[in-house]
Amino acid sequence: MKTAGMPLRVVRGEGALLHLDDGRKIIDCISSWWVTLHGHGNKQIADAIHEQAQQLEQVIFAGFTHEPAEQLAKGLLELLPRSLTRVFFSDNGSTSVEVALKMAFQYWRNVGEPQRTRFIGFEGGYHGDTMGAMSAGGSSSFWQHFRKLMFDIDVVPFPETWDGDPDVEAKEAASINALRKLLTLDGSGGLQPAANGTGGLQPAFAGIIIEPLIQGAAGMRMCRPEFLRKLRAVADEFSVLLIFDEVMTGFGRTGDWFASTKADVSPDIICLSKGITGGFLPLSVTVCAERIYDAFLSDKLEHALFHSHSYTANPIACAAANASMKLLIETQSRFRDMEATHRRLTQKHLSDSPLLTHFRFCGTIAAFDLAEGQANYYSELPAKLRSKFIEQNLLLRPLGNTIYLLPPYCIDADTLDSVYATIRRTVDEGVSSTKIGTGGRQSALS
Numbered sequence: 001m002k003t004a005g006m007p008l009r010v011v012r013g014e015g016a017l018l019h020l021d022d023g024r025k026i027i028d029c030i031s032s033w034w035v036t037l038h039g040h041g042n043k044q045i046a047d048a049i050h051e052q053a054q055q056l057e058q059v060i061f062a063g064f065t066h067e068p069a070e071q072l073a074k075g076l077l078e079l080l081p082r083s084l085t086r087v088f089f090s091d092n093g094s095t096s097v098e099v100a101l102k103m104a105f106q107y108w109r110n111v112g113e114p115q116r117t118r119f120i121g122f123e124g125g126y127h128g129d130t131m132g133a134m135s136a137g138g139s140s141s142f143w144q145h146f147r148k149l150m151f152d153i154d155v156v157p158f159p160e161t162w163d164g165d166p167d168v169e170a171k172e173a174a175s176i177n178a179l180r181k182l183l184t185l186d187g188s189g190g191l192q193p194a195a196n197g198t199g200g201l202q203p204a205f206a207g208i209i210i211e212p213l214i215q216g217a218a219g220m221r222m223c224r225p226e227f228l229r230k231l232r233a234v235a236d237e238f239s240v241l242l243i244f245d246e247v248m249t250g251f252g253r254t255g256d257w258f259a260s261t262k263a264d265v266s267p268d269i270i271c272l273s274k275g276i277t278g279g280f281l282p283l284s285v286t287v288c289a290e291r292i293y294d295a296f297l298s299d300k301l302e303h304a305l306f307h308s309h310s311y312t313a314n315p316i317a318c319a320a321a322n323a324s325m326k327l328l329i330e331t332q333s334r335f336r337d338m339e340a341t342h343r344r345l346t347q348k349h350l351s352d353s354p355l356l357t358h359f360r361f362c363g364t365i366a367a368f369d370l371a372e373g374q375a376n377y378y379s380e381l382p383a384k385l386r387s388k389f390i391e392q393n394l395l396l397r398p399l400g401n402t403i404y405l406l407p408p409y410c411i412d413a414d415t416l417d418s419v420y421a422t423i424r425r426t427v428d429e430g431v432s433s434t435k436i437g438t439g440g441r442q443s444a445l446s
């Protein structure tokens with residue numbers, strides 16, 4: 001609070017625009033932290049919320065169910081990879097990850113392999129701010145104060161890539177090799193003494209968790225769909241569960257319904273939140289494969305998954321999600337076509353800039369970095385750029401030295417064109433007027 005500027009006061013939202021109380025209009029180029037899909041103030045979703053609120057605002061979801069939740073579960077299963085069959089509701093991205101971790105962990109206990117207690121994550125991974133989610137994203141420096149409260153995970157490199165990257169195959173191989181090394185039975189890390197006391201060794205890993213195709217908070221770091229297929233093969237070979245945290249990548253962000261459908265890879269567990277209600281209300285789901293559900297299906301209470309929240313499957317949030325899904329189905333071309341627009345406008349405004357590098361695209365998301373030595377997270381440039389953008393009525397929040405666009409799907413090409421033109425001008429002016437330290441690439445959440 002001491003060093004932050006005064007927050008801007010928003011009185012109304014409309015499409016891609018945020019109206020401030022001083023009359024200014026800001027273009028929301030990051031979908032208000034990645035949640036808004038159809039734009040602000042969407043009437044169909046607002047109407048659905050209004051209607052549901054008068055019908056049934058909330059009900060305990062233990063021993064009770066309701067139409068909006070059932071409809072949402074059915075709708076989701078139609079769009080998700082076929083192998084995902086069971087839906088568990090919670091109420092934000094972090095909790096959907098907590099549920100996934102608990103599910104994977106207890107799954108192995110229920111099937112008689114309780115020594116499988118460890119998880120593997122990726123360098124730069126971000127999975128939320130609650131304890132388990134922080135642990136799963138353990139490589140971030142943001143949680144140094146909480147280390148002693150977090151559980152330990154193993155981390156492998158994320159094969160981050162961009163347009164024209166000649167090293168992508170090598171990076172993927174390095175990542176897969178690191179994984180195999182951890183998981184291989186004769187490597188020391190992958191084994192625990194057998195639970196049956198025979199003195200033998202058994203596999204130690206319960207699951208692998210990844211943000212598929214794009215690590216968001218780490219700076220919109222992208223990997224290829226091919227990598228996810230290789231990852232699936234390794235998980236199968238060593239029988240570890242594969243968890244896709246699609247909290248950010250779900251619902252059209254990647255240009256397809258989900259990163260998993262885009263890459264044609266089925267995880268064992270998937271986490272969805274952020275865009276699920278179109279950005280209107282908090283809600284999340286953790287969806288799993290039938291064999292995981294089966295491992296909990298028992299006469300013994302101790303086999304059950306003990307996890308619930310007061311607002312689990314809130315009917316108003318579910319109604320918003322159903323309205324949003326309907327809209328998404330009707331307007332699919334918007335999220336499917338946006339990558340071509342990003343590419344065209346990058347070509348037109350940015351690609352000849354010597355200050356920018358590592359252009360990368362995935363569906364509705366475009367990202368690029370300030371060239372090496374121009375800035376790093378702790379230098380003043382990113383913060384300066386952020387306020388320069390706001391001065392020009394753009395909501396953009398550079399992550400470290402990465403500038404990215406992640407707009408609501410309703411944004412039109414002319415507006416995007418003006419956004420790109422402003423970015424170019426601002427970067428040129430910002431870099432030339434800032435004395436900055438050197439420093440390499442930094443990944444950071446801010």
Ligand SMILES: *Cc1c(COP(=O)(O)O)cnc(C)c1O
Nearest residue numbers: 092093094126127128216247248
């Ligand atoms: C935002 C995010 C989360 C956490 O979601 P919250 O709703 O903010 O708790 C988890 N995983 C990923 C990939 C995210 O982008």
